[in-house]
Amino acid sequence: MVSKKDLSLLIVTGISGAGKTQAIRCFEDLGFFCVDNLPPSLIPGFVNLLIDSGEKGKKIKKAALVIDIRGGQFFTGLSEAFNYLDSHGIAYEILFLEAADEILVRRYKETRRRHPLSSGGQILEGIIEERHRLEELRGMASKIIDTSELKPQKLKEQLTELFADNQKQLLITVISFGYKYGIPLDADLVMDVRFLPNPFYIESLRPFTGHDRCIEEFVMSSPETQSFIEQFIDLLKFLIPHYLREGKSHLVIAIGCTGGQHRSVTLANKIGELIKNDNYEVSVKHRDIERYLKRNKKGYKKEDFNI
Helix, strand or coil: CCCCCCCEEEEEEECCCCCHHHHHHHHHHCCCEEEECCCHHHHHHHHHHHHCCCCCCCCCCEEEEECCHHHHHHHHHHHHHHHHHHHCCCCEEEEEEECCHHHHHHHHHHHCCCCCCCCCCCHHHHHHHHHHHHHHHHHHCCEEEECCCCCHHHHHHHHHHHHCCCCCCEEEEEEEEEHHHCCCCCCCEEEECCCCCCHHHCCCCCCCCCCCHHHHHHHHCCHHHHHHHHHHHHHHHHHHHHHHHCCCCEEEEEEEECCCCCHHHHHHHHHHHHCCCCCEEEEEEECCHHHHHHHHCCCCCHHHCCC
16 A cells, blocks of 8 residues: 555646647656546546555556646546645645747647647637636646757656656756847746846957857956856855745756857856755756857857757
């Protein structure tokens, strides 16, 4: 018999076309018992089966359930299912996947699938209606992942970081980005570093990125940069223990400059270095550096960076 305390239940939901199928495959690889499109009204019975499951050595302790709008009228029973889990002391976590409207429309057109809520083939109308219906559920999610720019392998890497066993207490992702391409949707903390001197306006430095020593030296030599880093690290040292006490498992810190190639890249690398801790798993990513490298045809390979 599986103890309620030992049972790990993950509810995977989100916008249709945002990658739930890829996610459930990843969870299977991570050892979760996975069920796709389970009607919410069946969740209590399913959980009871898990609690009473199998012989020794065959107990199911981790389960991932995909619950989405395909459940039709059953979807309205989700709140009752959550109430049941809460009242019986069964811990669960909600993962919500989403993507930008234009990305979702393109995915549907490429696969020639019909959106479950579209009428007369109007994909965008279905997406808008689905967002409205899932708004409350999104607010309940402990983790939200925007898959707009994520290929399946990158999504798998991110899910593995978040849900693989023997994790550290907190996963911190420091991500650089360019404001001209928008703020990362999953960011918890956003810092605008456009007040720092910009190497873009120095012609000899413009072709390089924040990974290059010349850019790093230029950005770090500024007194404003040194003061910012010192005060921002102090802020993080204050905030992170409080996030841990509140049960947060993933913190996304977004550092933004204009294009996401110079200042934000250098500072994301530096901040990632400074906050490493035995209790944290720190990952540094650079969302927009690939755009710059392609545009400038610089001699870097994609695998040179954590993109």
